[in-house]
Amino acid sequence: RKEVEQDPGPFNVPEGATVAFNCTYSNSASQSFFWYRQDCRKEPKLLMSVYSSGNEDGRFTAQLNRASQYISLLIRDSKLSDSATYLCVVTPWDGTASKLTFGTGTRLQVTL
Amino acid sequence: DTGVSQDPRHKITKRGQNVTFRCDPISEHNHLYWYRQTLGQGPEFLTYFQNEAQLEKSRLLSDRFSAERPKGSFSTLEIQRTEQGDSAMYLCASSLPSSTDTQYFGPGTRLTVL
Numbered sequence: 017r018k019e020v021e022q023d024p025g026p027f028n029v030p031e032g033a034t035v036a037f038n039c040t041y042s043n044s045a046s047q048s049f050f051w052y053r054q055d056c057r058k059e060p061k062l063l064m065s066v067y068s069s070g071n072e073d074g075r076f077t078a079q080l081n082r083a084s085q086y087i088s089l090l091i092r093d094s095k096l097s098d099s100a101t102y103l104c105v106v107t108p109w110d111g112t113a114s115k116l117t118f119g120t121g122t123r124l125q126v127t128l
Numbered sequence: 129d130t131g132v133s134q135d136p137r138h139k140i141t142k143r144g145q146n147v148t149f150r151c152d153p154i155s156e157h158n159h160l161y162w163y164r165q166t167l168g169q170g171p172e173f174l175t176y177f178q179n180e181a182q183l184e185k186s187r188l189l190s191d192r193f194s195a196e197r198p199k200g201s202f203s204t205l206e207i208q209r210t211e212q213g214d215s216a217m218y219l220c221a222s223s224l225p226s227s228t229d230t231q232y233f234g235p236g237t238r239l240t241v242l
Contacts, residue, residue: 020170024168047229048229050229057238058235059219059233059234059235059236060171060219060233061233062230062231062232103170103171105170107229114223114228114229114231115161115173115176115184116161116163116171116173116221116229116231117173118170118171118172119170120168120169120170121169121170
């Protein structure tokens with residue numbers, strides 16, 4: 017079983033739609049959680065951190081459920097520019113440095 | 129541009145050849161990471177440096193792979209006797225010691241082994 021599991025998609029949605037991605041992780045010792053965005057043939061870029069209390073950044077909302085080991089990302093009012101692969105990332109914490117563990121990514125295609 | 133830089137951006141080589149990639153982290157980032165990403169997968173951790181010390185290596189890093197960071201600044205990743213399965217994007221990232229889970233990625237080196 018992979019440490020971080022995501023539905024690879026693709027999710028094809030019309031502009032203006034709301035879309036949600038989910039991710040599950042297997043290591044209960046995971047400490048930090050993130051969503052990264054990766055455009056085609058580009059490097060991953062941090063989209064947002066994920067906290068148990070939930071956090072929102074404009075049209076993006078991330079949520080963490082530690083009991084279920086589940087992370088979500090909600091995108092409201094989708095834009096064409098949101099088309100990308102969204103990577104769910106978890107890290108253990110050993111007090112020194114963090115090795116990012118990525119899911120396979122969920123591909124989003126926003127259409128007119 | 130003060131981001132992470134990698135060189136070359138693309139490398140095509142024949143099976144059996146050796147290749148070397150370079151990564152220049154963001155200045156003052158003393159933590160440096162190498163990841164590998166194959167098509168349809170997320171990046172996978174390969175190795176990590178704190179200053180010049182290589183502190184962790186993944187099982188993915190076979191003995192054909194070696195990474196160095198001799199002066200604690202730039203790093204090199206060498207692959208000896210390349211195989212077709214080594215074809216991937218090799219990504220470098222760096223971070224500050226105070227926030228090692230916030231890593232900034234370079235544009236990657238795309239390796240194709242023929």
